[in-house]
Amino acid sequence: MMGKGFLSGLIVGIVGAVLFSQWGSAVASKETGAAPCLPADKVAEYVHSVIQADREFYTTDIVERMQLRGIVFASEHWRETARLPLPAQFLLESGRLVSQQRNGIRFRLISDWAINKTNRPATEFERAGLTEILLNPDRPYTGVTTEGGQPVFQALYPDKAVSQTCIGCHNAHPNSPKKDFKSHDVMGGILLTIPLPR
Numbered sequence: 543m544m545g546k547g548f549l550s551g552l553i554v555g556i557v558g559a560v561l562f563s564q565w566g567s568a569v570a571s572k573e574t575g576a577a578p579c580l581p582a583d584k585v586a587e588y589v590h591s592v593i594q595a596d597r598e599f600y601t602t603d604i605v606e607r608m609q610l611r612g613i614v615f616a617s618e619h620w621r622e623t624a625r626l627p628l629p630a631q632f633l634l635e636s637g638r639l640v641s642q643q644r645n646g647i648r649f650r651l652i653s654d655w656a657i658n659k660t661n662r663p664a665t666e667f668e669r670a671g672l673t674e675i676l677l678n679p680d681r682p683y684t685g686v687t688t689e690g691g692q693p694v695f696q697a698l699y700p701d702k703a704v705s706q707t708c709i710g711c712h713n714a715h716p717n718s719p720k721k722d723f724k725s726h727d728v729m730g731g732i733l734l735t736i737p738l739p740r
């Protein structure tokens with residue numbers, strides 16, 4: 543009997559505590575108001591840092607580590623072979639998956655000297671951005687544009703030849719229109735698109 547009374551007391555206590563805490567947090571959120579808004583350029587900066595970290599980890603700890611040990615190599619034709627995707631393809635493929643989520647956020651790699659023609663600039667913003675990041679390679683080119691009536695914030699981050707392998711591969715690639723990339727050259731840019739409220 544004692545046990546039953548204790549148990550029901552405990553249940554009432556737990557339910558009460560949960561309800562009270564929810565009421566408490568509802569009151570607290572009303573007091574603090576809506577969450578503060580982040581400026582679009584900050585959001586872009588955060589998303590870009592995640593993309594870069596993933597790409598860096600994939601390049602050094604997967605592709606380069608596996609190649610160094612002779613386990614598996616990266617190749618442009620990874621789909622048809624037992625190879626790993628190139629880091630640029632890793633970024634482009636994850637960008638394709640993100641665009642399928644249809645929440646409006648998108649990213650891809652573009653360049654005036656693209657190996658793959660589909661990575662060439664397609665809009666006025668992209669063309670202007672690629673010119674601008676050559677002149678100011680230490681900051682992104684940003685702006686607000688519209689796409690299908692939807693206002694979007696866009697940021698183009700310079701993509702530099704950070705290692706000899708970037709230059710070696712691009713300069714030697716038969717489809718590369720530029721054969722004289724040098725160390726630390728801006729080879730293109732990471733284009734990030736974030737939807738804005740209408």
Ligand code: HEC
Pocket residue numbers: 618628630631634651652653655656657658659661701702703704705707708709711712729730731
């Ligand atoms: C082994 C060869 C190889 C290496 C190494 C390489 N790339 Fe690429 N890169 C490619 C190929 C191939 C593409 C086209 C991929 C596609 O769209 O399918 C590409 C695409 C790109 C693009 C998009 C424009 C284009 O050319 O299509 C940029 C920008 C780029 N790479 C920059 C870099 C940078 C920076 C590095 C070094 C950190 C690098 N790449 C290393 C082969 C390489």
